[in-house]
Amino acid sequence: VNVSNPVDATAPLRFNGAPSGVLPAGTTATTLSLNTDENAICKYSTSSGIGYSSMPNTFSTTGGTSHSQVITGLVDGTSYNFYVKCQDLSGNANTDDFAVSFSVASDTTPPSVSITSPTTKATVSAAIKRSPVF
DSSP states (O other): OOTTSOOOOOOOOEEEEEOOEEEOTTOOEEEEEEEESSOEEEEEESSTTOOGGGOSEEOSBOSSSEEEEEEEOOOTTEEEEEEEEEEETTSOBOOSOEEEEEEEOOOOOOOOOOOOSSOTTOOOOOOOOOOOOO
16 A cells, blocks of 8 residues: 555545424425535435435535535425435445434414405495295
8 A cells, every 4th residue: 555645445424414403484495415524426315225326316516525405395394304325536435324304394373364355444235145945
């Protein structure tokens, strides 16, 4: 082994996964992100235990040490789990899942109603037709 140019045999370290916790109700999109300690290509899945080469989704911003992907279609009152694996430029891929988990709060605001027509104190009249009673 050349000491001045050692062989890289270690998969990238992953850290700073986001988002986490509970996002506000009404959130329909967020950015899934994480960092690695070396340049890498990162992929993700919504199922755990999938090998790197079989993961269906590659981050749209990846290749360096910051990785991100916009996730859309989020629904109030739902929890989300994304499992991330990365591979460095030497071909070392993670074998374990790096989980990024969050949820979107439920909408607990009751709907509001206002009557705009007829206006306040307006007189309304109409003929009422009775239905036959059987």
